[in-house]
Amino acid sequence: MAVVLLAPPPKEVTVMALLLLMIIVAVVLGIIGAVAEGLGYLLAIGIVIFVAAVAVAVARRSGAARGGGKRRRRVR
Template sequence: MALFLLLLLVAVVLGIIGVTAEGLGFLLAVGIVIFAAAVIFFAVRVSRRARRRPVR
């Protein structure tokens, strides 16, 4: 969970820098990619955790 939050924080910071700084639009793209990776990482962790529960 801490890794997910760290990735989200990095994505937001890079996105803000990419939007505000002139000529650094690529940082916005990097922030979007990191955000997508964080969401996918979180979804995989949640789906793996759900499968481990025994069926009653």
């Protein structure tokens, strides 16, 4: 029997999966909060999670546009 060692996924894949999960949770909570009577707070929580996910995505995209957080050498 052969043992296959798999490398961990790149950090970008993990972060994108987290963002996708946050957006899915936000949509589900928003739908439940909008439909169910007396659970309006779930709608508010869904909106907050969605805004947080969008903010993280924008921050990551602007960081990638500036060089992706690569370390730069100091020139002396």
